[in-house]
Amino acid sequence: MKKIAIIGGGISGLYIANLLKKNSNYKITVYEKNNSINLEKGYGIQLSVNSINLLNKIGFHNIKLEDKFHPDKVDFYSLKNKKKICDLNISAFNSTEVKYTTLQRFTLINFLKDSLPDSLINYNKKVTQINYETKNIEVNFENKTSIKCDYLIISDGTFSKTKSIIAKKEIKPKYFNSIALRATVDQAPTKEINPDNISLSLGSKLHTVIYPINKKGQFNFISILRKKLSASQLVDYSLFESRDFIESVLSDLSYQISPDIIKNLKNIKCFPVFVSSKIYHPTNKNTFLIGDAFFTFPPTFAQGASQSIELAYELYENLENQNNKFNQTRIKRTKMINFKSRFNYFVFHISNPLIAFIRNILMSYLVRNKKFIISYLGKIYKN
Template identity: 45%
Template sequence: NEISFPKKINFFEAKNCKKICDIDISRFNIENKRYTTLKRSLLIKFLLDKIPPEKVKNNVEVTGIEHGDKIKLSLSNNSTEEFDYIVVSDGIFSKTKSIILARDTSPKFFNSVALRGIIKNIDSNDISIYLGPNFHFVIYPVNQNNEFNFISIIRKKINNNEIFDQNIFENSVFLKSLCNEIYQKTSLNLENKLKNIKSFPVYVSEKFEDLNYKNIYFIGDALFTFPPSFAQGASQSIESGKEVFEEIQNKTDSFYEKRRLKVKKINWRSKLNHFAFHLSNPVLIFLRNLILKKLVYNKNFLDKYLGNIYRN
């Protein structure tokens, strides 16, 4: 009961909750490989349980690197360690990446803010995406106990001082203003139903870095940060981790070339999705909905647009 296997993605107009169409994502499942949703904390626990506790060092950062027969890392606890391979996965603002590349590799602000919360007792076991002018929100099950994640992406311009002030995104007045912005633009009754509400700025990578470092692998957001769409960030983190394992195991040297091609494909789709989800012009919205209704029945399109992403 701790995980869920949604079978469809339902698209709605946020304003009136009128259903546009749905996509049968179960058709992309292969044997025991199914589209799965779960709590982030459960996934992290699952991954950490596979690592012996003595191998994990908490609250330690990389402060320097030397390349030789082995990779020598200087750490923030004044120790040094040598490794055959390094896998960098410390997120969007990867300090390790900046140290290795010897320059700032910070992503850019995407003129959007994410609002996240938990909601219960929704009458659906599938993923629901609500499209509105300059925003969209997604509700999806995280287990089989009627618990759902709520995530909204709201287009919003914020000045540089505010972007880097974490207190703003934790401020109750700011959180309430974001919630009210959603409540006023949808007929779905969400007021007083969202719990554990949090917000954060959305960042994206400007380009795929030239990463020709022997035995050093960047994965997840440390490699490339996508515009949020269809949870591709999490899936690509897991997929790239698997590819690193196979690369080391098979002693090949094609990881970055394969990643470059995949990232280019997914980034283009993510930007297109983000644009289409946030349309505000009534004529364009009508055309979008009409096109969506046609495309969800086009098997070849779905296989190329989604199948190539979720089938590795």
């Protein structure tokens, strides 16, 4: 029996645990550094059909209909003149059982956690050292306990400490010169937007996204604002929780975003946006990185959660087939999605009025061009 240690109880770690538990030849354990899995309610995520298809393999289609939503389109708006630019039909990639889905992050995490026996998750396990000199991989934890495993799967997020430990050097994500402000809204914030679609509003050096997260009339709001921060500000985690900082970000947003939207925001949180600058390859053939620990994308293609799921499934298949070429097959796809995410970021944040005008005309044409949609979205959604 092969022992598999999964470091991190996020989306990717819990998902691959659900896949691996089906195989009696594996003994799996998830090691989470916190004292519980983060089940904070409210904030939403988007899941495109490439990940829904994989989630359905472990019963995701059984989640209550009222706890998720299936938007048909992305409506693009201009924050400058408050008018609709065009709309993109994302339901074109749907099938009867597999549909573009929005929901609370809590709903997905809770589903993944509840699908696992409680005994498979060990809490308060912070990795301090990894030893490859023994026959098996030895993992040491902060509480002076240790385990040995045949396979080590690292899925402890964007700021993965375990990745730095195996690399024997500190690997930090790069600040993307942007602040994300996330909030919830209990009803459609303005009459102009269609509450059944994803509303993406483009402004000068910022964009906002509003979308339903269930069929109870609740919405997720997120705004990405370009903002330079000093090195000292980036390490001051209390800064992003302070009321003064949040108010300053809201003030910046108020120049372009309707006050009717801002006054209805609840559960507001701010955080700096970090991304990966390159892909790290573990030298040990039985050690793997998945989720944001593998690569963190800019949040402008809504592929963070979907790629975490997709990546975990690819690793699962490689383990099942005893194929250790996992990283080699993933690099090209990661680079493609990263490029498109960065390109979206540039397009969404254009500040020059003339260039923005030209962009809007081009977008109106391209969203109706089937060849472009298949090339730009289909390669990601349909894998």
